[in-house]
Amino acid sequence: MPIIGRKSHTKDGQKIYIRIGESPPAIKDGKVQEGAFFIILGDDMGEKSIRLTDQEAIDLANRIITIYQLHVRMYRKLDKKTYEEYKQSHTANNEKIEHEIVKFLLKSGGQCTIEDIRESLSVKHADYLTHLEKEGVVKIKGNNVFLNFGERENENDINDKST
Structure with missing residues (x-):
């Protein structure tokens, strides 16, 4: 799974991270398999993964971009x-x-x-x-x-x- 982005922080001596990866669409046995995006949250104790469809990923990305633009306007x-x-x-x-x-x-x-x-x-x-x-x-x-x-x-x- 290719990693799109990774961010980590150390809080109270414990490492906490988020990783965003993707599984691109592929053809397997003559059939198209859907791609997906993954958000992995983890710390020293383990990690959890959330699978997003293409549409869920684009929706989340658009929401982040929209809110970011509002932040910039508000800062101004x-x-x-x-x-x-x-x-x-x-x-x-x-x-x-x-x-x-x-x-x-x-x-x-x-x-x-x-x-x-x-x-x-x-x-x-x-x-x-x-x-x-x-x-x-x-x-x-x-x-x-x-x-x-x-x-x-x-x-x-x-x-x-x-x-």
């Missing part, structure tokens, strides 16, 4: 959903961090040091300062952080300055 949806949830929580968390930094700077008179933010709030808050500087919320000069009270420049302001 879960991946998108997980990413969206992460993005929403990450955005909300960043807004909270930004709010806490601005509130801290306002209480400090609009300026403080990076160490003050790191010690009073957290390292994550101090790391977020570079993002806030890119957004135009704060200015960082050396170790000092200043709240940017002026409006953020936009493209129209830049174009007006260049003319």
